[in-house]
Amino acid sequence: MxxxxxxxxxxxxxxxxxxxxxxxxxxxxAIVNLIYSVSDVSFETLRQPKIxxxxxxxxxxxxxxxxxxxxxxxxxxxxxxxxxxxxxxxLAIFLSPLIERRSWLMAILMLPLMVAPALVGLMxxxxxxxxxGPVPYYLWAWFGTSVSFLGPTSAFWTLIVVxxxxxxxxxxxxxxxxxxxxPTEIVEASAMDGxxxxxxxWYIELPLMAPTIVVALLIRFIDGFRVFDNVYVLTGSGxxxxxxxxxxxxxxxxxxxxxxxxxVAASVILFAVSFAxxxxxxxxxxxxxxxxx
Amino acid sequence: MTLTTIRKGSLLAVxxxxxxxxxxxxxxxxLGWPGGPEETALRAATDVxxxxxxxxxxDKVELLFFNRDGFWDKLQADLAAGSKAFDVNLLATYxxxxxxxxxxxxxxxxxxxxxxGESVLKTMQYKGKQFGVPTDLSMHFMYYRKDLIEALMxxxxxxxxxAEISEKHLGKKLEPKSPDEWTWDDYAxxxxxxxxxxxxxxxxxxxxxxQLKNLLFxxxxxxxxxxxxxxxxxxxxxxxTVNSDAYRKGLETYKLLYDAGATPSDSLSxxxxxxNAAFTSGQVAAMMQWNAAASDLTSKEKSPTVADVTExxxxxxxxxxxxxxxxxxxxxxxxxAENKAGGQAFIKWLSSKEAALTYARNNGAPALxxxxxxxxxxxxxxxxxxxxxxxxxxYVMNGGTAAKALSVYELQAKEFTGYWSGQQSxxxxxxxxxxxxxxxxx
Numbered sequence: 207m208x209x210x211x212x213x214x215x216x217x218x219x220x221x222x223x224x225x226x227x228x229x230x231x232x233x234x235x236a237i238v239n240l241i242y243s244v245s246d247v248s249f250e251t252l253r254q255p256k257i258x259x260x261x262x263x264x265x266x267x268x269x270x271x272x273x274x275x276x277x278x279x280x281x282x283x284x285x286x287x288x289x290x291x292x293x294x295x296x297l298a299i300f301l302s303p304l305i306e307r308r309s310w311l312m313a314i315l316m317l318p319l320m321v322a323p324a325l326v327g328l329m330x331x332x333x334x335x336x337x338x339g340p341v342p343y344y345l346w347a348w349f350g351t352s353v354s355f356l357g358p359t360s361a362f363w364t365l366i367v368v369x370x371x372x373x374x375x376x377x378x379x380x381x382x383x384x385x386x387x388x389p390t391e392i393v394e395a396s397a398m399d400g401x402x403x404x405x406x407x408w409y410i411e412l413p414l415m416a417p418t419i420v421v422a423l424l425i426r427f428i429d430g431f432r433v434f435d436n437v438y439v440l441t442g443s444g445x446x447x448x449x450x451x452x453x454x455x456x457x458x459x460x461x462x463x464x465x466x467x468x469x470v471a472a473s474v475i476l477f478a479v480s481f482a483x484x485x486x487x488x489x490x491x492x493x494x495x496x497x498x499x
Numbered sequence: 500m501t502l503t504t505i506r507k508g509s510l511l512a513v514x515x516x517x518x519x520x521x522x523x524x525x526x527x528x529x530l531g532w533p534g535g536p537e538e539t540a541l542r543a544a545t546d547v548x549x550x551x552x553x554x555x556x557x558d559k560v561e562l563l564f565f566n567r568d569g570f571w572d573k574l575q576a577d578l579a580a581g582s583k584a585f586d587v588n589l590l591a592t593y594x595x596x597x598x599x600x601x602x603x604x605x606x607x608x609x610x611x612x613x614x615x616g617e618s619v620l621k622t623m624q625y626k627g628k629q630f631g632v633p634t635d636l637s638m639h640f641m642y643y644r645k646d647l648i649e650a651l652m653x654x655x656x657x658x659x660x661x662a663e664i665s666e667k668h669l670g671k672k673l674e675p676k677s678p679d680e681w682t683w684d685d686y687a688x689x690x691x692x693x694x695x696x697x698x699x700x701x702x703x704x705x706x707x708x709x710q711l712k713n714l715l716f717x718x719x720x721x722x723x724x725x726x727x728x729x730x731x732x733x734x735x736x737x738x739x740t741v742n743s744d745a746y747r748k749g750l751e752t753y754k755l756l757y758d759a760g761a762t763p764s765d766s767l768s769x770x771x772x773x774x775n776a777a778f779t780s781g782q783v784a785a786m787m788q789w790n791a792a793a794s795d796l797t798s799k800e801k802s803p804t805v806a807d808v809t810e811x812x813x814x815x816x817x818x819x820x821x822x823x824x825x826x827x828x829x830x831x832x833x834x835x836a837e838n839k840a841g842g843q844a845f846i847k848w849l850s851s852k853e854a855a856l857t858y859a860r861n862n863g864a865p866a867l868x869x870x871x872x873x874x875x876x877x878x879x880x881x882x883x884x885x886x887x888x889x890x891x892x893x894y895v896m897n898g899g900t901a902a903k904a905l906s907v908y909e910l911q912a913k914e915f916t917g918y919w920s921g922q923q924s925x926x927x928x929x930x931x932x933x934x935x936x937x938x939x940x941x
Contacts, residue, residue: 249579250600271913335773336763337780354764358920361768442713445767446917461572462715462909464597 242470249464262471271447272472275455282366282451283431289370290426291419294377298385299407305382316379318372327439330368361441361449368436373429377422384418385411424487428480452476526557527841530574530585532828533564536791537635540863547857548848558841571905574598581835586842588833592826592895593719595625596902603832604628605843607850614855618890619866622827625900631831632850634858636866636889638825639720640811641686642778642796643678643785647693647702647808651675660700661692668697668759678785681815683724686785687752687761693784696760704782708774709753709762713916715908717770719824720787721915722896725749726824727817732896732907733940741911742933745817747925754919767920781805787814790864793881813888825893827866903939910935 243262245255266272297315305311321329334355336342345352355364388411396410412419434453443450443458450458452472460469531541541562549559563585565573571594577584578601590598607629611620615633623631651657652675665673665688673688681689690706691697697706710717722730730745756762763769763777775792777783781804788796799806814823830849836842848854855865859875859882866889867875867882876883898904911932918928 249575249597252579331768334765335776336765337776337782356765356768358767358922441768443913444916445711445713445920446922447713447913448917448920448922458909461569461575463906464903 239470239474242467243474244471245467247466249466252466255467258467262467263475265465265468266472266475269468271450272455274447275450275452278362278448278450279431279433279452282362282369282433282437283427283429285366286369286373286430287423287426289366290374290377291381291422293370293374294379294422295381295415295419297374297378298381299411301378302382302385306386312379312382316375319375321372323372323433323435324439326368326372327436330364330436331440334364356441358445358448361444365437365440365449368440369430369433372436373426377426380418380422381415384415388414526555527560527587527838527845528563528585529560529830529842529845530563530565530588532570532589532635533567535567536794536862536864537828538564540634540858540861543861544849544854544857544863548845548854554844555841558838558844560845578602578833582833583835583837586833586836586838587830587845590623590631590829590831592622592900593904593908595623595630595900596904598831599625599630599902601834602630603834603839604630605632605832605846607632608847610852611850614850614852614867614871615865616868616890618893619827622825622895623829623831631829632846633827633829633866634849635828635864636790636825636885637828637864638790638823638885638889638893639723639787639814640790640793640823640884640888641678641681641785641814642788642792642809642811644703644783644805644808645810647784648675648678648689651689651692652677657692660698661688664688664691664697668755678810678815679812681812683727683748683752683815683817686815687756689785690756690761691759694759694761703784705763705777706761706784707756708769708777708783708786709756709766710769710771710774710788711753711757711762711766711916711919712768712770712773713912714770715905715912718908718911718915719826720789721749721753722824723787723814723822724752724817726822726894726896727815727819729817729819732898732936734897737940739933739936739940741936742929746929750915750918750925750928754925757919767916778802778809779805790881790885794862811884813892821892822894823888823892825866825889825895826899898936898940901940906939907936910939 241257242255244257244259245262246258247255301311301315305315318326333339334341336346336352341355342352354360392410392414393406396406401410431451432453433451434457437449437451438454438457441449443454447455456469456472456476459465459472463469529541529545531538545560545562548554570589571591574588575597578588578598581601588602590602607620611632619633619636620629622636623629623633651661658675661675662672665671665684668691669684669688671684673685675689675692676685678689686707693701693703693706695701695704710720725743725745725748728745728748730743730749731740733739757766765773769777771789771792774786774788775795778786778788778796779802793811795801796809797806802809813821815821830846832839832842832846849858852871855867855871856874859865859867859872859879864882864885866886869886872882872886898907901907914923914928914932914935917923918925923931
């Protein structure tokens with residue numbers, strides 16, 4: 207009993223720094239944010255916010271731009287996650303024998319991850335510029351015309367491609383590790399039983415990689431959903447706010463419009479929805495785990 | 500090594516690190532606008548000030564710069580948080596109302612009025628108080644290719660084609676004119692004539708390049724068009740007047756040029772740098788651009804294709820006359836400055852003739868009175884035009900220095916680009932803008 211009590215107090219003591227850190231750096235801002243979200247507050251009155259109830263939430267709810275930004279984030283997050291994971295999976299499986307023999311290839315494939323997203327945005331702003339960029343230059347030279355990469359109809363897809371090119375290596379890395387971790391005896395046994403390559407992939411390898419695929423999809427969706435840097439640098443919030451993600455919406459409401467209460471209310475809504483989705487996913491995952499055991 | 504030695508060593512290291520990390524060496528810390536001619540000019544002026552024997556050692560100036568991206572947002576956050584990291588900070592006409600609560604009015608030198616003139620000093624005033632010294636003035640020029648315009652004016656067949664194009668797209672037959680006599684319709688007709696999508700024989704791919712990115716600075720470039728037709732943000736009674744024929748005309752002209760392909764199709768993502776790149780490629784005949792671009796566009800090193808043939812005039816005219824948006828960059832005093840007296844002394848000197856001329860000779864763009872600008876006219880002929888245009892055509896919209904002026908530009912940028920890109924109708928764009936501005940400027 208004494209040993210258990212001692213263990214418990216040791217645990218508390220060791221956990222204390224983390225708890226304090228979370229309280230100071232997450233708890234305090236969270237409380238301030240909650241207060242600001244129900245207040246009439248500006249940069250001049252940051253220390254004396256006036257509580258006004260739920261008017262900020264109503265303003266966000268009735269703001270066309272909020273729903274436009276939510277729809278953009280949802281589409282962007284879902285599409286980039288799917289594309290990156292699909293490409294990452296294909297590359298991981300097909301390049302696996304090559305990477306196994308020449309491991310330095312992985313270092314080269316990982317290079318896009320080393321570039322800051324804002325720099326990627328700047329780079330493509332230059333690369334796609336009609337008068338300075340190589341891509342439109344060759345399109346004009348070869349075809350006498352060029353695609354309007356950042357025009358109103360194509361900007362969304364250009365952003366999707368830019369994001370996918372940068373983050374596919376992340377998915378590739380995860381899937382390659384998962385693929386390599388599949389026990390060889392299972393694969394060999396299946397082969398001896400006459401499984402063809404396609405069957406092996408579909409019925410053996412992909413199911414074994416499924417947890418990694420789900421995690422990768424989730425991580426990439428979250429990253430895509432909260433995208434800011436490269437989109438903001440490349441197109442700003444786009445004509446009429448057409449490429450404003452939720453992060454950009456919150457940033458612009460806070461800094462550009464000085465609507466602090468509205469910006470914080472939007473971030474509280476975002477937090478609540480994210481929490482509900484993650485909690486739901488966790489609940490489903492734990493139930494499935496329970497069913498399997 | 501004894502414990503005492505270690506302690507002494509640690510203390511010494513902490514002391515050195517603290518000295519290096521803090522701005523203690525900077526007796527007066529000035530936060531400037533980084534990475535452009537303004538930085539070069541400020542550095543030169545600061546060197547002159549620091550070398551003066553009557554400036555006490557603890558009032559010497561040290562400069563501080565952070566990134567230009569998001570500069571105003573970061574400055575706002577710093578000022579609101581009561582930052583003491585700088586004593587003097589950059590200020591812009593359109594943001595005075597926003598920063599005034601965190602700044603203090605300043606006293607300028609007795610020479611200030613004769614050096615800058617009252618109208619330029621006003622660009623740094625808010626509610627009747629002087630909040631800064633105006634070091635740089637920004638405005639717009641119409642940049643054009645004189646070789647192309649001269650060729651057009653001499654060629655009868657080209658004139659006929661020009662008339663045909665203007666009648667088809669603008670509904671009236673126009674004749675080519677010298678850019679200094681252009682109305683906005685002449686500009687539009689010229690832009691269409693020099694567009695290959697409209698006139699396959701055009702020597703340039705595009706007649707103009709419009710900066711249509713959803714960005715507040717692009718709205719400043721646009722405003723001079725509706726202003727020439729009598730447009731304003733609000734009337735004397737405070738009623739928002741943006742939903743007007745003047746704005747309708749301006750927005751429709753831009754839309755017509757964009758839809759006709761007279762500006763690159765990616766123009767909806769263009770701002771200052773992209774427009775300059777388009778013009779320097781030699782594929783654009785004319786454009787409205789900030790005066791800050793003049794030195795680059797006429798530099799043989801930076802713009803070899805167009806440097807010799809680029810000319811500037813004031814923006815085209817409308818029924819109400821010619822107008823160019825003006826705003827100033829300057830320096831004001833942080834309310835939480837640690838060395839307020841030193842900061843005030845530097846600002847006072849910065850408004851003197853000596854400082855203004857130093858600033859002008861080192862790439863700055865101060866708007867100087869005719870008497871003062873003559874002293875630097877040979878080295879900086881562009882400053883003569885700057886002063887002349889600013890006094891003749893410069894304007895600030897009613898409400899243009901309000902606390903939420905920047906938010907108004909942001910709102911217009913969003914709504915107007917929504918119209919130009921075809922995402923909403925002109926009526927909706929104007930109605931949304933009027934509604935938002937009524938809320939922002941109430």
